Amino acid sequence: MSVMVDKLTPFVYASRVPQTAPMGAAQATSRADVIPLSYGSPVSDSFPYEALQLAASEAIMSQGNEALQYTGADGPAVVRKWISERSALRGIETKPETVLVTYGSGQAIDFACRAILEPGDHVWVESPTFFGALNTFRSSEAVLTAFPIDAEGLRVDLVEEALIAADHAGKPLPKLLYCIPNYHNPGGVSLSVDRRKRLAELAQTYNFFILEDDAYSELNFEEEYLPAVYTFAPQRTIYLGTFSKTIAPGIRVGWAIASAEAISKLGSFFHGSRASVFTQQIVANLLRSYSLAEHIKQLVERYRKQRDCMLASLDNYFGDAVEYTIPQGGFFVWLRFKEEVDTSELVKFAAERGVSFIDGRQFYLTPDEGKHEARLSFSYCESESLELGVARLAEAYIAYLAERNQRS
Numbered sequence: 097m098s099v100m101v102d103k104l105t106p107f108v109y110a111s112r113v114p115q116t117a118p119m120g121a122a123q124a125t126s127r128a129d130v131i132p133l134s135y136g137s138p139v140s141d142s143f144p145y146e147a148l149q150l151a152a153s154e155a156i157m158s159q160g161n162e163a164l165q166y167t168g169a170d171g172p173a174v175v176r177k178w179i180s181e182r183s184a185l186r187g188i189e190t191k192p193e194t195v196l197v198t199y200g201s202g203q204a205i206d207f208a209c210r211a212i213l214e215p216g217d218h219v220w221v222e223s224p225t226f227f228g229a230l231n232t233f234r235s236s237e238a239v240l241t242a243f244p245i246d247a248e249g250l251r252v253d254l255v256e257e258a259l260i261a262a263d264h265a266g267k268p269l270p271k272l273l274y275c276i277p278n279y280h281n282p283g284g285v286s287l288s289v290d291r292r293k294r295l296a297e298l299a300q301t302y303n304f305f306i307l308e309d310d311a312y313s314e315l316n317f318e319e320e321y322l323p324a325v326y327t328f329a330p331q332r333t334i335y336l337g338t339f340s341k342t343i344a345p346g347i348r349v350g351w352a353i354a355s356a357e358a359i360s361k362l363g364s365f366f367h368g369s370r371a372s373v374f375t376q377q378i379v380a381n382l383l384r385s386y387s388l389a390e391h392i393k394q395l396v397e398r399y400r401k402q403r404d405c406m407l408a409s410l411d412n413y414f415g416d417a418v419e420y421t422i423p424q425g426g427f428f429v430w431l432r433f434k435e436e437v438d439t440s441e442l443v444k445f446a447a448e449r450g451v452s453f454i455d456g457r458q459f460y461l462t463p464d465e466g467k468h469e470a471r472l473s474f475s476y477c478e479s480e481s482l483e484l485g486v487a488r489l490a491e492a493y494i495a496y497l498a499e500r501n502q503r504s
């Protein structure tokens with residue numbers, strides 16, 4: 097029996113396929129005249145091109161026999177040594193069996209979900225939070241509950257109240273709590289040390305895992321490393337790091353640190369092959385021949401300048417029309433507009449005037465939250481463009497208010 101192609105019955109894909117359009121890169125615009133304050137990406141000319149070229153060439157020409165082969169091995173020791181030394185700055189002690197190198201930290205979030213969650217299990221998240229992680233939790237068919245953040249990060253007191261209430265009422269407790277403790281995406285804030293300790297105690301008392309996503313802590317404008325939440329509950333925390341913000345996201349090398357037991361569970365989702373040994377070999381060669389620590393210092397200087405430029409422009413063009421917490425690292429400024437402003441409408445006015453940003457609702461569980469908020473990234477554009485971008489945003493804001501007032 098043959099069926100005409102245009103008569104095919106629509107195929108029903110699994111309900112876990114995310115309904116939302118992919119964000120981030122998808123909000124990228126191909127219009128060269130648009131200043132992309134929406135991009136949460138490192139600035140492309142900061143990549144260590146020459147050092148990477150040499151490192152890649154060595155990985156092919158001198159180490160290709162192994163680096164280009166199928167392998168079940170862990171990858172080069174130099175990468176693990178770097179991970180272990182940098183983790184020590186945050187108080188984390190590692191052993192070979194407590195580190196898993198992954199295809200970016202995004203894969204580690206996915207593996208953590210697969211290892212920990214059954215469909216219908218509860219995951220508690222920050223509100224707002226990183227949409228990439230939200231999509232992964234949704235794909236795991238988890239039930240999500242969100243808790244607000246303030247200038248000191250996640251409101252751990254509210255998490256505690258909710259845990260006590262759920263426990264008393266015999267309601268489900270979370271199996272996983274996802275948090276971004278340093279230079280939050282999108283909030284820009286960091287979790288205070290007291291709250292880190294309390295959160296860790298709660299994870300131990302109520303027996304859930306904390307998924308500590310530390311994508312930004314190397315981009316630290318204060319040269320201060322707060323102890324990782326992991327240090328207070330190593331048996332109940334999975335700590336995630338990445339080279340995406342320090343070398344380049346296209347390298348796709350990240351890692352998870354957890355108990356040997358948890359790491360062996362996460363690692364079991366590599367079927368056969370591990371994370372690419374080829375890209376790990378490139379990173380290893382880079383670490384041997386080039387000072388990544390020095391490179392990070394330069395990145396920090398640059399991003400600090402860009403942050404200062406964005407904040408000065410915001411103060412200049414918006415005055416008290418917006419509020420924000422000054423980010424001490426990372427990529428993002430999280431703006432709170434007055435209640436009269438709906439940022440998903442402002443996005444359109446901004447696009448017409450040649451600037452993009454991400455409206456707040458993309459970072460929440462439900463579309464009626466985050467209406468008055470917006471994420472601006474200072475990482476991708478040079479200072480001159482940042483200032484022009486904010487000026488265009490201010491024009492868009494004035495035009496938006498004028499049109500809205502006309503409507504009402």
Ligand SMILES: Cc1ncc(COP(=O)(O)O)c(C=O)c1O
Pocket residue numbers: 136199200201202203226228276281309311337338339340345349350
């Ligand atoms: C908070 C957070 N976690 C994880 C990631 C993903 O990082 P990776 O490139 O290592 O998968 C990002 C990237 O934007 C991020 O902002």
